[in-house]
Amino acid sequence: MNEKTLLSLAYGAAFTAGERAVSFADLEGLLPSFRSGDAWLRAGAAEGREGFGWLNLPRRNVDDIQTLARWLTTRESVVQIGIGGSALGNLMLHGALLPPYRNELPKAKRGGPRFFMSDNVDPIDNRAIWELIDPESTAVVVVSKSGSTAETASNFLFFWEKLRDTLGEAAARERIVVVTDKEKGILRPFVDETGCKSLILPEDVGGRFSVLSCVGLLSAWALGIDCKTLLSGAAAMDGALGRAGSVLENPAWVMAGLFYLHMKKGRNMNVLMPYADPLERFCEWFAQLWGESIGKDGQGSTPVRALGAIDQHSQIQLYTSGPDDKCYTILTVRSAAASLGQKDIALPAAPEKAFEKLSYLYGKSMDELRNFEAGATAAALSKGGRPVLSLSIPVLDAYRLGGLIQFYEYVTGMMGHLMQVNPFDQPGVEQGKNYTYGLMGRAGFEAQAREVETLSAKINERTASLAG
């Protein structure tokens, strides 16, 4: 690794033997598919096909986002309303690149507005947010392509009414930012009607691939993240992926290929286990990207979110001694403390006699310990014959995070190609939505209401209760 290194993938222990063997030759055998997949992705992006636009995001003009973010920076609080692809990317960026406990920091240290995410339709959470903010100095950002997502619409109705009642219509309107489609849906007419601030969601990018569009960038920029560097990292990754020519040289092809081959051999789970607290939300973001993109047509591999070293004390027993049904990625940051410009913590020696047995820790650093733990976990998995990939980045900064985002999006697109499913649609989400509309009594969903009632009756056909 050197200063320009984006990431490094060690995969010598990612192969398996026996009945469910996956060999290096199997991986090499996928080379024609990788080449056709890469061509398919790049052609789709060049032709502006729906769903392929994320490949172009690192190079799009973002001046309008930056301008609006500058205004947001002056607010005391920013409340974002959105769910799924309109929330997970923001939380991922903030978690990775901003200080922990940021909302609790004094303003001078925070250097920007406090941030609240209103994603779930939860009365207690939404009321708590309302009570923590000063409406006068707050901005409310609502993000939805269609505007009709039930949770987002509900939460926006709540905050919009509260703002109007408290500040009056004109002042309320000034505090709203709408991020939505150029013309479709119900939020664009709302913008036209009220004249509030707005940004345009790119048409050719799906929600789960949208973090490097205004969806993710607006709040990130407002909170102090260097989005130009984030995008330059993504662009550098895109360039590096384009230059890498063979299976051996392209870690994205290697990763997608191994995930695919192990899935085909019955390893139906894909565990992502970063050893870095700031990447906890990265797993949530990846879980949507992966699950929603390739879980279709009866196929799919289930994303399993883990966090080292915490999950050593929760999931490692299962991972090393349970069934061989997972493919593992251990993700490490070489110099985690340096990521926020901080120093590592060296452990002191303790004078107490009782602590003599801990002397092996004296003088060691926290990051050092954590990276040793990551290495030990990878080794323990490998010793147990489990396929393990070891992915590392030199430091968790905007440049590498941008690269990592582009990398995982590319891996996911490639996985869809290998599986011959469309990684850019989500037809399976509609059924539940329609049943909800039916239960809510929305006009036009009467048939769904009848169907969901029949299904619910079946669920309730057998019931067992306990009382105290």
Added chain:
Amino acid sequence: MNEKTLLSLAYGAAFTAGERAVSFADLEGLLPSFRSGDAWLRAGAAEGREGFGWLNLPRRNVDDIQTLARWLTTRESVVQIGIGGSALGNLMLHGALLPPYRNELPKAKRGGPRFFMSDNVDPIDNRAIWELIDPESTAVVVVSKSGSTAETASNFLFFWEKLRDTLGEAAARERIVVVTDKEKGILRPFVDETGCKSLILPEDVGGRFSVLSCVGLLSAWALGIDCKTLLSGAAAMDGALGRAGSVLENPAWVMAGLFYLHMKKGRNMNVLMPYADPLERFCEWFAQLWGESIGKDGQGSTPVRALGAIDQHSQIQLYTSGPDDKCYTILTVRSAAASLGQKDIALPAAPEKAFEKLSYLYGKSMDELRNFEAGATAAALSKGGRPVLSLSIPVLDAYRLGGLIQFYEYVTGMMGHLMQVNPFDQPGVEQGKNYTYGLMGRAGFEAQAREVETLSAKINERTASLAG
């Protein structure tokens, strides 16, 4: 459901047809195993066998915990140091029963100290906690049976040195509470040496089953949770489980049996999806309980943590349209808002013309919408032929949460019995720990150091990097 209802399980759609059928007759066929399992669990608890003590926790004397909690309540901040079973239960209790954004609330509204968990060995997190607290008015609670867990030992070395350097040895000591074994390990000698406050971890209870001991109760009580009611709910559940006589009447037998039967048919994942933000951490707690208890001897089912309605916008595509490899539990709270003594939020009508299409939401409440979504998700899963259990509690209060904890512990113990594995040990955790000791150069772990280096060399045998 009535006032005394602890929980209710609807399982009419938990059976499957076809090649991997699970029928009601299969469930009834397990009756002899349930009876022997129940007898095995209760005999183990009565005889004081290692690991079975959680069955007795609801009825143990907790006066010493309450006394210490009263002192903690007077502090401005409480920092707990612990990981796995010494952290997840606390976070679960706080998440479920305390207001969201609690640390950010003004003191009067908070009604007790702010709380920080130092679990992972992360230099940035630990430093951030140190900078947010006033050492003078802080208490540091360290929880570990052995005291030698590397993460906990490291974090304690850090905070202990900081406290001593800032306040002096005597004042530092007064601010420490040690929760550890009666005599084993290194923390008890530390208590003897320094004379600091301490509580005794019950010997016959494992970490992941310890939330209703001092491990979970101390911080919960200090922060204002009614722990006597929590325990009475657990005791009521224990009694109700003891009275329930047949498969049909006992939801814990039904649940354990269905989880077991579906696992045997290749459904190797167990999805727990509460539709209640306060139960997000309950899934983390359950994931350890389930994964570590039954993931052994090459067997196991993987706990999958989900959260409704958020994961409808992330995982539902995979759940409904991906492979049939999961058993689902949808967990709902009938009156979620009432749980914290709050009112639900009724959605207002919006005067804007653009919002006409949302009129189906006007006047509906947030909890109502969320429960409809839970019902719609269960129906969509059932429609797709996936086995789904629908578990509900009337309200999320201390009484029902205590019941739910005892219920899931019992289900887990019963699952171990059905699988014929010991649900109360965790032999697979040791390997990684020993490799870490080897890498850290701890005396006596030289062989492990050599072994982990060989395994790491294999992992690094093939590496692919990308640079910008």
